[in-house]
Amino acid sequence: MRRVVVTGLGTINPLGNTVETSWNSLISSNSGISKINKFEVEDYPCKIAGSIDDSKINDDIVNLREQKKIDRFITLGLIAADEAIKDSGFVSDNESSFKYGVMVGSGIGGLDTIYRNSSILDNKGIRKISPFFIPSSLINLLSGHISIKYNLKGPNSSPVTACATGTHAIGDSFTIIKNNKADLMVCGGAEAAICPLGISGFSAARALCDTFNENPENGSRPWDRDRSGFVMGEGAGVLVLEELDHAKKRNAKIYGEVKGYGMSGDAFHITKPSEDGNGGFRAMEMALRESNLNTDEIGYVNAHGTSTQVGDMIELSAVEKLFGSNNNLFMSSNKSAIGHLLGAAGAVEAVFSFKSLETKTLPPTLNLDNPSTNTSINLIPHEAISKGVSNIISNSFGFGGTNASIIIGD
Amino acid sequence: MSDIEERVKKIVVEHLGVEEAKIQSDSKFIDDLGADSLDTVELVMAFEEEFGCEIPDDAAEKIVTLKDAVTYLTANSN
Numbered sequence: 001m002r003r004v005v006v007t008g009l010g011t012i013n014p015l016g017n018t019v020e021t022s023w024n025s026l027i028s029s030n031s032g033i034s035k036i037n038k039f040e041v042e043d044y045p046c047k048i049a050g051s052i053d054d055s056k057i058n059d060d061i062v063n064l065r066e067q068k069k070i071d072r073f074i075t076l077g078l079i080a081a082d083e084a085i086k087d088s089g090f091v092s093d094n095e096s097s098f099k100y101g102v103m104v105g106s107g108i109g110g111l112d113t114i115y116r117n118s119s120i121l122d123n124k125g126i127r128k129i130s131p132f133f134i135p136s137s138l139i140n141l142l143s144g145h146i147s148i149k150y151n152l153k154g155p156n157s158s159p160v161t162a163c164a165t166g167t168h169a170i171g172d173s174f175t176i177i178k179n180n181k182a183d184l185m186v187c188g189g190a191e192a193a194i195c196p197l198g199i200s201g202f203s204a205a206r207a208l209c210d211t212f213n214e215n216p217e218n219g220s221r222p223w224d225r226d227r228s229g230f231v232m233g234e235g236a237g238v239l240v241l242e243e244l245d246h247a248k249k250r251n252a253k254i255y256g257e258v259k260g261y262g263m264s265g266d267a268f269h270i271t272k273p274s275e276d277g278n279g280g281f282r283a284m285e286m287a288l289r290e291s292n293l294n295t296d297e298i299g300y301v302n303a304h305g306t307s308t309q310v311g312d313m314i315e316l317s318a319v320e321k322l323f324g325s326n327n328n329l330f331m332s333s334n335k336s337a338i339g340h341l342l343g344a345a346g347a348v349e350a351v352f353s354f355k356s357l358e359t360k361t362l363p364p365t366l367n368l369d370n371p372s373t374n375t376s377i378n379l380i381p382h383e384a385i386s387k388g389v390s391n392i393i394s395n396s397f398g399f400g401g402t403n404a405s406i407i408i409g410d
Numbered sequence: 411m412s413d414i415e416e417r418v419k420k421i422v423v424e425h426l427g428v429e430e431a432k433i434q435s436d437s438k439f440i441d442d443l444g445a446d447s448l449d450t451v452e453l454v455m456a457f458e459e460e461f462g463c464e465i466p467d468d469a470a471e472k473i474v475t476l477k478d479a480v481t482y483l484t485a486n487s488n
Contacts, residue, residue: 065426127455128455131451
């Protein structure tokens with residue numbers, strides 16, 4: 001059976017513009033959440049987000065002229081992809097390029113570009129619409145750009161499953177390599193929806209935190225009794241997945257293995273998760289089955305944990321139900337520090353999970369001052385813990401009742 | 411250099427990211443200056459904006475060099 005390993009990691013997120021800087025910031029309990037300053041938010045119920053300062057965007061990777069022709073989510077995705085591919089040491093060649101693919105998705109894609117062009121059409125007319133409008137906002141153009149830049153002619157696609165996108169991209173890529181349709185996949189997610197339409201839309205759906213505008217760093221607080229909704233973040237995470245022998249042959253550095261992938265649908269509600277947590281439970285169970293691991297072999301859950309009233313408790317109860325007999329389970333939410341990166345969330349969280357394996361450190365859940373329920377699971381409040389684990393499960397759940405879980409291990 | 415030529419050159423430099431010294435009056439946007447077909451659509455839009463005129467599609471197709479643009483805009487701009 002073909003085994004799939006990870007040989008390259010890349011990210012840009014509210015805590016930093018490389019894996020190393022953002023990981024070190026994460027385990028130092030820093031928060032990447034601040035007041036939104038790119039546009040006027042006086043009338044907005046939520047005024048905070050995990051933004052990336054423009055000065056952190058490396059123009060050497062995507063030059064300014066290119067950036068004008070692509071939406072921000074593509075720029076962020078290209079930056080993370082560049083780091084991951086360089087980290088892997090992999091260079092495509094014409095002879096084998098059809099065995100190397102790309103699957104980087106986004107939850108929303110070029111929302112701000114669509115918004116701006118819509119305004120131009122209304123105010124200035126059709127002749128002022130840029131020829132780059134459509135290719136700059138389409139979600140799969142990110143996978144397209146990566147394939148062009150790095151000569152990757154294998155499977156090329158982009159999942160769009162809201163907040164589960166990043167995890168689906170990794171899981172689907174794992175399946176593609178396992179089934180011998182590619183030897184290497186560049187996969188992950190990117191998102192840049194901190195824009196007027198993005199913030200107002202999620203606010204209207206009553207999904208965003210609106211009670212910590214004066215203390216942005218305290219806004220994202222998964223499982224804490226005072227949580228009031230998620231805090232949006234932006235960024236990208238990209239991983240290089242590779243068939244084990246292919247990686248060995250070129251002496252690549254191996255971070256770990258993708259061992260299992262589960263996916264499910266709630267068939268319940270457009271924005272709320274199913275009340276009994278059954279969808280998330282089945283996704284985790286399916287991943288566990290494929291990995292051939294027992295529940296007590298999983299040491300850490302990198303939770304979806306968005307800091308919403310309903311979602312946090314449902315995930316926790318699903319984890320308790322599946323891992324009930326495991327008394328040494330740790331679980332935390334990276335979203336407490338970087339916010340919710342929507343379609344990029346699962347990918348950035350997978351990058352951090354591989355860093356957990358590598359550094360034997362489990363990142364904290366910030367702002368967990370008063371857990372709203374008792375649990376035997378260690379939710380790692382406030383500070384990172386030094387602890388080596390062999391296997392990690394990472395969850396992502398999205399609007400529409402879509403659920404994805406992956407299991408990674410050393 | 412005429413005022414129109416200078417303004418056209420400035421737009422080409424900005425949109426195509428090429429050095430001004432490399433632009434000759436008979437440089438072709440696509441073959442010599444690295445533009446793709448979508449870039450040329452945007453170039454024409456920028457000329458329209460700068461010179462306050464509308465360039466019909468059949469005329470736009472014939473603007474392939476700096477000189478073409480300057481000639482057209484000298485005759486048709488306000």
